[in-house]
């Protein structure tokens with residue numbers, strides 16, 4: 001279980017996360033949504049102790065991440081596929097991670113098998129495609145057979161087969177009683193695999209409810225995507241324009 | 257979600273709890289050793305260090321073998337002008353590798369206390385560098401063999417303080433790897449750290465020496481001792497990592513003119529400070545600040 005309580009993270013004057021509270025329960029997949037720059041990755045970095053909160057707390061199974069006795073067995077983390085030295089082979093990268101917890105080579109081979117990387121395990125990670133890197137990141141998160149998984153955009157860059165695999169994987173993990181917190185921008189995907197979604201905008205909580213409830217509560221929303229777009233309409237900080245629009249009315253939709 | 261889900265739901269946390277004792281220091285050391293030895297650059301720099309040590313010593317010994325009073329042992333340390341660079345850069349890369357590549361995310365989520373990682377990097381870098389340093393010193397000995405042979409001089413490595421010279425060379429070389437590590441861990445940026453470390457060890461001494469050479473008037477009468485400017489420059493050069501490290505390899509020479517006579521132990525202590533001070537800075541930065 002992941003508990004985030006009145007969490008605030010400021011970078012200078014930017015409030016990346018602002019008094020955010022939510023809980024990701026065990027046995028469920030919690031989708032973590034929000035526009036670009038909403039603070040999803042920042043929240044995850046604070047939860048796993050890479051960054052300190054400005055105020056508030058974040059705990060996993062009731063403990064601060066830094067106080068976990070065996071973090072890899074408690075929490076599997078994939079924040080960014082570029083968390084690998086490009087000169088190291090996938091196998092050696094995972095082995096180095098495994099060795100911090102005395103995890104066996106056998107388990108390393110296992111997660112390589114689970115993520116389908118057998119044929120490239122001996123290749124340097126710098127030569128990997130986006131999706132291969134993403135799979136390597138997921139393999140690292142699975143190493144310690146953790147009770148909690150924190151995955152930042154895990155399907156980003158995966159092929160359709162990979163997307164389906166991640167969907168099944170997180171479902172299985174949650175059904176085994178684990179906690180899964182997963183951020184994504186793919187609404188259809190989340191509607192298929194998440195039990196509950198936490199939606200944030202500009203660092204603040206916008207909604208925290210089961211997927212169906214979110215849809216039902218929004219007026220006239222037929223899908224999670226509709227509901228999400230309604231909920232975040234005022235929180236989108238970076239909005240694209242069509243080529244025509246930007247040519248004729250350059251200031252329309254300005255975000256500044 | 258489905259029926260079998262409920263039955264297995266209780267097993268998971270138990271599995272987590274029974275597994276190992278987490279990231280003990282020995283395990284973090286094993287992990288860092290895997291990291292160090294899984295990069296080609298480590299072995300390339302090690303090979304370069306040994307090769308440079310042999311080549312420079314060989315060339316220098318051959319060049320001076322025509323001197324009437326040629327002592328091959330005096331050429332032993334001639335490789336040290338350049339050979340420490342390879343190990344120093346190896347150390348820098350260990351120190352910056354986490355941050356220049358993003359590996360720090362996987363590393364510090366596995367070891368959230370962070371400091372054990374830095375300590376483990378010191379241990380594995382020291383161990384690896386010590387092996388390479390021994391090979392480099394061996395290569396230096398091989399480098400003087402042909403010159404000694406050409407003058408039919410028997411090499412005796414056991415007498416006359418030579419063992420101390422060899423030990424000093426080894427420690428100087430290994431120390432420079434740790435100096436590189438400390439600078440790398442503090443600055444976290446490979447290019448910046450390499451430039452800083454090379455500047456301090458190689459560029460600064462040369463620039464200072466040249467500047468003092470140019471500023472001293474060669475026609476001035478040699479009074480008692482060197483002029484004050486030269487003494488200051490010599491003192492600074494002696495206190496730089498390379499100058500201090502060199503003192504460890506010259507037990508019977510009392511430093512350079514005008515500089516304090518630190519001796520091999522004093523030199524070692526100064527080099528130690530060059531390692532410990534940036535390392536302490538790196539530890540504070542690692543511990544107190546966000547890793548991003």
Ligand SMILES: Nc1ncnc2c1ncn2[C@@H]1O[C@H](COP(=O)(O)OP(=O)(O)OP(=O)(O)O)[C@@H](O)[C@H]1O
Pocket residue numbers: 011014015016034035036037038039040041042043548
């Ligand atoms: N290290 C940092 N220094 C300064 N500002 C930062 C830093 N990290 C994040 N921010 C800012 O914090 C805000 C939240 O960023 P974050 O990466 O958490 O968003 P996100 O929800 O993950 O977005 P995306 O969907 O694009 O991944 C942004 O405004 C970002 O610019």
Ligand SMILES: [Mg+2]
Pocket residue numbers: 040041042152
């Ligand atoms: Mg993000």
